[in-house]
Amino acid sequence: MPPFLYIFLGALAIVSALGVIIQRNPIHSLLSLISTLLTIAILFIGEDAVVVGFLQIIVYAGAIMVLFLFVIWLLNLQVETGPTGHLALKAFGSLAAALLVTELFFVLAPPHLQVKFTREPVGYGSLASLAGKLFTDYLVAFEVTSVLLLAAVVGSIALARRLPVAEEQPQPRVVEKIAS
Amino acid sequence: MIPLTYMMSLSAIIFAIGVAGVIIRRNILVMFMSIELMLNAVNLTFIAIGSRLGSMDGQVIVFFVMTVAAAESAIGLGIIISTFRNRQTVHADELTLLRW
Numbered sequence: 221m222p223p224f225l226y227i228f229l230g231a232l233a234i235v236s237a238l239g240v241i242i243q244r245n246p247i248h249s250l251l252s253l254i255s256t257l258l259t260i261a262i263l264f265i266g267e268d269a270v271v272v273g274f275l276q277i278i279v280y281a282g283a284i285m286v287l288f289l290f291v292i293w294l295l296n297l298q299v300e301t302g303p304t305g306h307l308a309l310k311a312f313g314s315l316a317a318a319l320l321v322t323e324l325f326f327v328l329a330p331p332h333l334q335v336k337f338t339r340e341p342v343g344y345g346s347l348a349s350l351a352g353k354l355f356t357d358y359l360v361a362f363e364v365t366s367v368l369l370l371a372a373v374v375g376s377i378a379l380a381r382r383l384p385v386a387e388e389q390p391q392p393r394v395v396e397k398i399a400s
Numbered sequence: 401m402i403p404l405t406y407m408m409s410l411s412a413i414i415f416a417i418g419v420a421g422v423i424i425r426r427n428i429l430v431m432f433m434s435i436e437l438m439l440n441a442v443n444l445t446f447i448a449i450g451s452r453l454g455s456m457d458g459q460v461i462v463f464f465v466m467t468v469a470a471a472e473s474a475i476g477l478g479i480i481i482s483t484f485r486n487r488q489t490v491h492a493d494e495l496t497l498l499r500w
């Protein structure tokens with residue numbers, strides 16, 4: 221990946237990530253988030269992770285974000301309701317973020333981070349190498365993931381289900397009948 | 401290839417923006433989007449280090465993180481819809497049932 225492309229994509233990712241938390245309208249936040257995810261997907265592809273980059277576009281920007289969009293439409297949240305937090309909270313949040321960035325810079329400075337650079341093997345990042353890893357070393361985790369997704373489907377249906385009206389009404393009391 | 405420090409710095413900045421979003425914003429949906437932002441920042445470090453080590457393990461982990469994020473967003477949005485149906489709000493300060 222050429223350096224100017226990295227700088228452009230990095231600036232775009234940071235600006236659109238800031239857009240997520242600055243915009244007042246949730247739909248604008250969501251569009252900024254989609255822009256961030258697409259930028260990160262291009263960075264993935266630039267780092268020779270082609271399959272994961274396209275999965276990021278399809279699964280994240282395609283499926284999960286549309287789910288968010290459906291919820292925003294369903295709940296009719298185009299306008300921000302209520303105040304957007306106190307000034308002290310905003311100051312604390314910005315300070316915490318700045319401290320976190322500083323700390324991470326110190327942790328990730330080159331002398332501390334000893335990564336042994338190696339040449340990538342042939343076919344690195346291809347679908348065949350990803351699937352080879354997934355179905356040999358990580359087979360158990362992959363199978364457990366299907367159980368996780370099943371649990372998520374059942375759980376979300378159970379959570380969002382509307383209870384029948386008959387269950388919400390109080391049952392007629394038997395005690396009064398006996399008393400009379 | 402881009403130096404590793406630059407990629408890590410970018411993902412650190414995006415992660416911090418996500419943390420700030422969770423602290424500052426009071427809309428549950430936007431807080432949820434900030435969580436997705438943090439997950440993606442961590443994914444970026446996995447991909448960057450994995451490509452420099454020449455190992456596929458980082459990409460497999462990112463694959464699993466995406467799966468968990470899909471499950472998490474399905475459950476979370478279900479909770480948000482159920483909360484909105486009962487309380488007619490997505491404002492985090494108004495949901496005080498469990499606050500001591």
